[in-house]
Each structure stands twice: as C-alpha cells, then as structure tokens.
Amino acid sequence: MTAAPVGPHDSIQAAFKEAFTRFAATVSVISYTALGSVPAGMTATSMCSLSLDPLSLLVCMNRLAKSHSEILAAGRFGVNMLSSGQRDAAEYCSRPGAIKRLPDEWLLAGDGTARSPVLAHGVAHLDCRLVRTYTEPTHSILIGEVERVWIGPKAEPLLYCNRVYRRFDDEGDTEAMLRVWDRVAFGALS
Ligand SMILES: Cc1cc2nc3c(=O)[nH]c(=O)nc-3n(C[C@H](O)[C@H](O)[C@H](O)COP(=O)(O)O)c2cc1C
Numbered sequence: 001m002t003a004a005p006v007g008p009h010d011s012i013q014a015a016f017k018e019a020f021t022r023f024a025a026t027v028s029v030i031s032y033t034a035l036g037s038v039p040a041g042m043t044a045t046s047m048c049s050l051s052l053d054p055l056s057l058l059v060c061m062n063r064l065a066k067s068h069s070e071i072l073a074a075g076r077f078g079v080n081m082l083s084s085g086q087r088d089a090a091e092y093c094s095r096p097g098a099i100k101r102l103p104d105e106w107l108l109a110g111d112g113t114a115r116s117p118v119l120a121h122g123v124a125h126l127d128c129r130l131v132r133t134y135t136e137p138t139h140s141i142l143i144g145e146v147e148r149v150w151i152g153p154k155a156e157p158l159l160y161c162n163r164v165y166r167r168f169d170d171e172g173d174t175e176a177m178l179r180v181w182d183r184v185a186f187g188a189l190s
Pocket residue numbers: 027042043044045046047060061062064065066067068093094095096097098160
C-alpha cells in the first residue's frame with residue numbers, strides 16, 4: 001500500500017515534515033572534544049531519555065554532519081540543555097560544516113570532573129560515554145551512558161517550534177513549571 005498524506009500536503013514526506021515542525025522541543029547543544037583538545041558543539045533537538053538502569057539517553061544525528069564522525073572519534077559527548085538566554089549558542093552550533101569551537105567564555109570554568117564541555121548558562125549538562133550506535137540509512141542513533149549530571153541555575157529552557165526559537169511566554173505557565181520543579185527537587189514527584 002502506498003503511504004499517502006491526509007490533508008493539503010503533496011506527499012506524506014511533506015506532511016511528516018510539517019507535523020514535526022509543530023513538535024515543540026527543548027534545544028540542546030551536543031558538546032564534545034574534537035581532535036583531542038578542541039571543545040565543540042552541535043545543536044540538536046532529537047534527544048530524549050532512554051532508561052534509568054542503565055542511566056542512558058539517545059540522540060539522533062545526521063550521518064553527513066561533521067560532528068557525527070567527530071563524536072564517534074571522541075567516544076563521548078555531553079548534552080547541554082539550553083536555557084532561553086542561549087539562542088546565540090544554538091545558532092552558532094547549527095552552522096553546517098563550520099568549525100564550531102565553543103568560546104572559553106561560554107564554558108563552565110574550573111570544572112574538571114565532566115569529560116565533555118559544559119555550557120555555563122545551560123539548564124543541565126549530562127556527561128555521556130558513547131556506548132552504542134545504531135546505523136539507519138541517513139541518521140545514526142547514538143546511545144550515551146550518563147556518567148555525570150550537572151544541574152544549572154533555575155532557568156526556562158530554549159524551545160524550537162514552527163522553525164523559530166521560543167520561550168515560555170505565559171507567566172502562569174512559568175510559575176506552575178517552577179512549582180512542579182520544586183516538588184521534583186524535594187522528591188514529591190519523580
Ligand atoms: C533547532 C535545531 C535542531 C537541530 N536538531 C538536529 C538533530 O537533532 N540532529 C541532527 O543531526 N541535526 C540537527 N540540527 C542540524 C545541525 O545542528 C546542523 O546540521 C549542524 O550544524 C551540523 O553541523 P556539522 O555538519 O558541522 O556537524 C538541528 C538544527 C537546529 C537549528
């Protein structure tokens with residue numbers, strides 16, 4: 001059976017793209033050490049948690065991206081969940097093919113315990129060892145075992161939806177989110 005779109009789109013691929021354009025996601029910078037010493041990063045939204053035991057997450061990456069081969073070579077990566085004030089980092093790290101060296105002033109100074117670069121003003125950083133890669137025709141699924149979690153100062157996440165960067169702009173929602181956050185922090189929710 002040929003897959004067909006339902007609605008105004010010419011193809012199911014166009015409808016698929018439109019559907020995911022509407023999918024709001026937190027923006028992350030996947031950080032790593034290139035060439036043994038250069039802190040670098042790539043912007044990504046296709047990241048999600050995988051399991052608590054083992055503590056793991058996954059990232060989907062275009063196999064043509066320069067970062068793809070560099071992360072495989074590094075064998076490690078970090079997930080920096082961005083805060084709403086880090087749009088410049090998201091734009092900087094989404095320029096295909098460019099050298100995306102992370103400027104020193106963006107990095108958490110004096111943090112010797114993480115083995116992937118930590119963006120200082122992020123919501124959180126998860127330091128991962130690349131344990132498996134599933135190869136699909138155009139993308140890879142990278143499985144990272146999480147070795148360290150750094151929680152940044154309380155801040156709203158940077159979102160991406162309908163091809164633009166966004167932030168929560170409803171005060172009520174923000175306050176509710178912070179209340180839930182407090183309850184999670186105190187163990188009332190998990
Ligand atoms: C908001 C946003 C989210 C993105 N998410 C992903 C993603 O999840 N996976 C991916 O492979 N590329 C993603 N990209 C594209 C990469 O960031 C972009 O292609 C990157 O600059 C590749 O650079 P490189 O070829 O130098 O590694 C995203 C771009 C933007 C702007």
